Amino acid sequence: MRVMAQMAMVMNLDKCIGCHTCSVTCKQAWTNRTGVEYAWFNNVETRPGQGYPRRYEDQEAWRGGWTLNKRGRLALKGGGRVRKLLSIFSNPKLPLLEDYYEPWTYDYETLTSAPAQEHTPVARPKSAITGRDMKITWSANWDDNLGGSADHGERDVMLKGVEEKVKFEFEQTFMFYLPRICEHCLNPSCAASCPSGAIYKRSEDGIVLVDQDRCRGWRMCVSGCPYKKVYFNHRTGKAEKCTFCFPRIEVGMPTVCAETCVGRLRYIGLVLYDADRVLEAAATADEKDLYEAQRSVFLDPHDPAVAEAAQAAGIPRDWVLAAQRSPVYALINKYKVALPLHPEYRTMPMVWYIPPLSPVVDVVRESGFDAEDRGNLFAAIDALRIPVEYLAGFFSAGDPEPVRRVLQTLASMRSYMREINLGREADESIAAAAGMSGEQMYDMYRLLALAKYNERYVIPSAHAEQAHSLEELATQCSLEYEGGPGMGGSGAQAPPAVRDQRALRERQGASADSDAAPARVNLFAWDGRGRPQGMFPHRREPSAQEGSAHESSAHPGSAQGAGVGGAGVEGDGGAGGAR
Amino acid sequence: MSGNDSAVNVLLWVAVPYAAIAVFVVGHYWRYRFDKFGWTTRSSQVYERRLLRWGSPLFHFGILAVFFGHVVGLLVPESWTAALGVSEGMYHAVAFSVGTLAGLAAVAGVAILVYRRRTVGSVFSATTRNDKAMYVLLAVTLLLGLGTTLYGTLSGHPHDYRQTVSPWLRSVLLLRPHAGLILGAPLGFRLHVLAACALFAYWPFSRLVHVFSAPVGYLTRPYIVYRSRDPRLSSSRAARRGWEKAS
Known part of the structure; x- marks a missing residue:
């Protein structure tokens, strides 16, 4: 038995209202850049529907994932190593941009710069790829809420075998939303398909990542992933994918898609x-x-x-x-x-x-x-x-x-x-x-x-800090190499986002009169209750109504990160905890 | 040293090649050290597939064959093949037929790829000035080499480059440069060599670096790669100056 830990997710589809908040926040966090305009690490599909990219589940066409060969052994459906290398100059199964959709923007400037005219000026769609005028014909959720399914609903790959039973008539139809991120598989076929060995599975938490310095843009991972959740950044020429928001997970915070999920599913x-x-x-x-x-x-x-x-x-x-x-x-x-x-x-x-x-x-x-x-x-x-x-x-x-x-x-x-x-x-x-x-x-x-x-989110943080503290106990910080976590001693502050989140959690978990004064004014984590700590000099004689809420700010500022949110997510000491 | 050591000859056939080699080697080191993120094929296949499916394999397989042909033709002395009983006529016949086929494939590939770059809007807008310069150098070098070979053979006077260009190149590589050796080669071949020098000097700064990423390790490595998030292992480069992590 070789025990490994995997960070995993479950989504309760009954609760999904198809609001796309997860997609939008994910996009804002990860793919609001040139080259990945078309990429949605998180997308929400209406099913029945074609999905994104269109018909990605048709593995007879895309040949993603694994299959069993004649001897019953596991083999890449898209072909093994030799075949991959021989087809490296032109990947035979790569989805084109048109299989996703052509991203666009609008020339908003005409709205303000158009001369006076009889008709209201409009912002025309411009391709984000060529910059030319374009006709919008598809997107990542074009068939949202069964839109257009009377016309092309039967192209849903998963309808095969039940197509004659599913009617796209308004009265008889049914649907559900399917939010999808990278599956962070235990046996990832994208990693197996990567000629450069740039895609790896983290041994600590199983998150599958692309090493941007090692990726050489051979695109085999895009074909290899049956969920089509690896994307080719056409500007940088490198593969990109959902990271399970590892910088957040590492400090005990849930992924952006989960954090912002309206349905809490x-x-x-x-x-x-x-x-x-x-x-x-x-x-x-x-x-x-x-x-x-x-x-x-x-x-x-x-x-x-x-x-x-x-x-x-x-x-x-x-x-x-x-x-x-x-x-x-x-x-x-x-x-x-x-x-x-x-x-x-x-x-x-x-x-x-x-x-x-x-x-x-x-x-x-x-x-x-x-x-x-x-x-x-x-x-x-x-x-x-x-x-x-x-x-x-x-x-x-x-x-x-x-x-x-x-x-x-x-x-x-x-x-x-x-x-x-x-x-x-x-x-x-x-x-x-x-x-x-x-x-x-x-x-x-x-x-x-x-x-x-x-x-809902039980995320242990602090792997690095643990390794660090263990090492520190034994060897007085052997990680003190250039750029290493030990550099500058163990008392380094946590990043601002983490401090904010901790402060917010403390405020949410605490009653108004138990606030420990933070070391700095933090308006971002201020919830509107009381006065932001440290914003104003302490009043010597608090009025009767305000009472003890501000009494507490008389305490000398405790060390940053001292408060451990009792809420069950450990490692609040985190990278920044004063030790 | 021969009597052909005029300043121009030394410049063209000694200084320029060494400069090109130096830039090639140091440039690659520099690029790998500081721009691993930019080290990629920068494929444009997501934009267009139909033309690429023919152009790219034609060019790549063609140029690979051309490369190995050059290795044999330039680095193996004529006396060695002669000792194996291969006459000049036989050698030339084989080299010419195979080389021409490979060269034509490469040129056809480049032609398709350039046509694709020019006519497919999305590919064209993804083409940088760097790419254009690379295409010019590559195409000129290819055409000069192929053109001179074809012209020589078709005009009935094939030039035995293994008496001129090959010994010259070996003299350069062995650090005993002998400029006079190449002067017997036709103008076309000499221009081909100079164009190649320019191409090699340009190489580390273009997308051509991906040649050195040929993923042969894929054949032997395990399918799934596990890596620890230990920063010493999981980050393959040190933070750039000015981009260190804020604490």
């Missing part, structure tokens, strides 16, 4: 897995068994043997503790309601999804029946074969059974919680039928419906 946490068994699981003969195979690779962090092996593998103790509290592990392996996206690509993806029950609920409700009733919902799940079969194409390689089981579990939870919410006796038979105890069902409900920030 994303969960981030650690999963421990047995790295020795990944390839074996990925080579499972029947692709319908891949979901269970991948689940079996994950290790139970509560198992003492696993904790011991993790420690032997150099995984810090607080990481194991975080893995035990991981909402991702709970949703995948405890409640078993999260499913992987396209396990049949055999990359062992690590962003999982709770399939949406809402299309079923909507149908039941519109038909006038009780949509909270388990029997009605179960009947609808079975009768409405389309959502189940269609969803199975996404989450279980076409096997409807796991999807049906998850939807039934979610339906049971609705019924079970309704009894409680109406003040009736909880019907334990509902929970039992779903294979759970009433307590478990309630816990699952809590995690899905009520979980607070610190329960």
